Amino acid sequence: MSSAPAKPFYRDLTFQVVAAMLIGIAFGFIAPELAAKFKILGDIFLKLIKTAVAPLVFFTVVHGIASAGDIRRVGKVGIRALIYFEVVSTLALAIGLGWGNLIDIGSGMHDAHPNSATSAAAAAAVAKGHAPQSTLDFIYGIFPDNFVGAFAGGQLLQVLVISVLFGFALLALKAERRAVVEDGLNRVSECFFEFINLIMKLAPLGAFGSVAYAVGSNGTAVLMSLANLVLMFYVAVLFFIFVILGTVCRLCGFSLWRFLKYIKDEVFIVLGTASSESALPRLLQKLEKFGCSKQSVGLVLPTGYAFNLDGTSIYMSLCVLFIANAYGVPLSWEQQLGIIAIMLVTSKGAAAVSGGSFVVFAATVTAIGNLPVEGLALLFGVYRFMSMAIATCNTIGNSVATVVVAKWSGEFSEQQAQGEYERVLGRASAAPL
Template sequence: MTTLTKKPFYKDLTFQVIAAMLLGIAFGFLAPELAAKFKILGDIFLKLIKTAVAPLVFFTVVQGIASAGDIQRVGKVGLRALIYFEVVSTVALAIGMLWGNLLEIGAGMHNAHANSATAAAATAAVAKGHAPASTLEFIYEIFPDNFVGAFAGGQLLQVLVISVLFGFALLALKAERREVIENGLSRVSECFFEFINLIMKFAPLGAFGSVAYAVGSNGTAVLISLANLVLMFYVAILFFIFVVLGTVCRLAGFSLWRFLKYIKDEVFIVLGTASSESALPRLLQKLEKFGCSKQSVGLVLPTGYAFNLDGTSIYMSLSVLFIANAYGVPMSWEQQLGVIAIMLLTSKGAAAVSGGSFVVFAATVTAIGVLPVEGLALLFGVYRFMSMAIATCNTIGNSVATVVVSKWSGEFCEQTAQVEYERTLGRAPGAAL
């Protein structure tokens, strides 16, 4: 009988990230001006992560398509994934809108002002520089005009298009030629994963710098003035994760809570860095080990980062109502449904846009034309705190989507999942997932 030796708690990545976050909070309150300068630690960590995200997405999508063996099998997984994404994203948008209406979020804040003229100018610039495209323009922009440029620009949607086309091209080759290319891609992919493992050793430093900056730069005044919005947003996120995703998991035949224990390291990394990209490389490996087939992981998880941003959807719909109520702008149900329709389009690919969900939200508010653009500054100060929940929800949502679509497509191995779950958590053999 093999005995699992537990490593010391202080060597556990989850403990290190949580400890770094707590130290960052304390440092931010005790020395706010100095703490704000530590933003560079978080920025450096995220820059290092982003250097590998686009290539890893390319390798995993291409390998996922190639390992399927035929186009019909790829279509089976891909179609189910897209249907799942659209349904769940719409539910997320509706939850944010219904929750905001129920709470009348932002009501009574008609006299609220921006943190500063600088914040207002910055948010206006963000909105102006990223005006949302029409449907035809959006479709046109996801097709790259340069193979290398899509990677250099970090445009995830364009990388996905290239990856899918390259994967289908690989399937068109004869088996013996395809095998050589697949082996080469696999070796390079393994090297990138090792590269990511090295970067992950710096995750606690990145979390410390990011949290210290968030607390130090915003101060207590902003946290108090917008505490209700932040708190209610977190309630909406928790409701979505544990009720909506919990129900989805139960219908698919596995426990959300136990699955969260399995990916807890990645969840805390995302929570600390406020970037869902920071966990993508590890999840690509971990979900395959969990029992999802290579093709389902390679297709569903990276595509979900562009089309299944549940946290972003809740943030956008709730924040629209917050600005409307804060400035006393009435919005009828017809207008709210129209906003949801717009956000179903603009939220796609938010993770690939520089500035993340706030950039896309700012652009959406500008496009709607009903709400005052100045209202964006109300949310500018606390976005960092909300982005932690946004990124965490996006990550959990896409991880769940990968397992669910894998199960529904017959691309999931229950025995492998059981063995991996027991190995990771040290559970007794035969414990239910």
């Protein structure tokens, strides 16, 4: 029986986006004035992808809560998981923000073109910006007065509140009734993910328009700044994985390096697809075989896909500073801490599908109010390169979180883990975890 023919390389989305970017760069150099007019392609793609924000958040958060099962049985595992998620997510946001401030990310683009179109766009954005709300107004605005209105208005924080309340209401139903609702939501969610996939097919056009406009309007300075952004983001992600998560693993009594070798197949799947969702089914099985109890795997891993997105957190905080510096918008430390507080909430809505982090980041930049949304077009041009690291970091972070919380809660079998190491990595792995 012959195997299925391999998909031609030119049909791969990564190849298409890279090719579109290269064509856009060349076009921007050859005909800068004409290239600048192709900004509309990037804008159209951004409008389409923004339509996915509210439903994406709703389905992801509700699924994360519903996956916990009976709320009365969550107990120590659920509470410990939430504490871990919040601490590590906050640390990831702080690393992105601290690293961005340390290297002054994006400032070269603004310094090289102080009178460019980016500065004009920044001035227009600041002019349209609204006065910052008081704390009480901000808190009051989080709570919706209309279920549909929150979705129609793209009010991300209100959608999050609705999603959390709906998820707990779903858990309050009797099992047989809840199963029917969950099944319906899962079916709609599957259809919605296909909707997102259709939009993502337009990514090459969006990338071409964004890069052609960026190069045509700003020249080589923007390319150097974007290349530097991608490189510095990878540095931040590697630091987080091997230093922060490595330290967490060591404190919990196991080796991150050996654990990565155990889940290397899943890591490469995610790296190739730029979607952490692609490895979820395999990880659910593999982590249970590794020694984590079924309850801890079923609770921590899927919930982490909604509430513990470390790569997304680093991406969002670093890129906010990039936009601010690139467009010459000063952000005080008080404002940066306020942005972290907002991102602690909004980052929980980033879906585990390719493009989800960018969607939520776009919504967050819009919600902040004093940053030019035109910067999103620049970032989208290199998002595909960054999304591979985002998804990989998210996957590794949630896999580590599952083992850590399981060990912390007494839901882990050291003997079973050692047996899996020996089975998968060979007898040389008979040393302690």
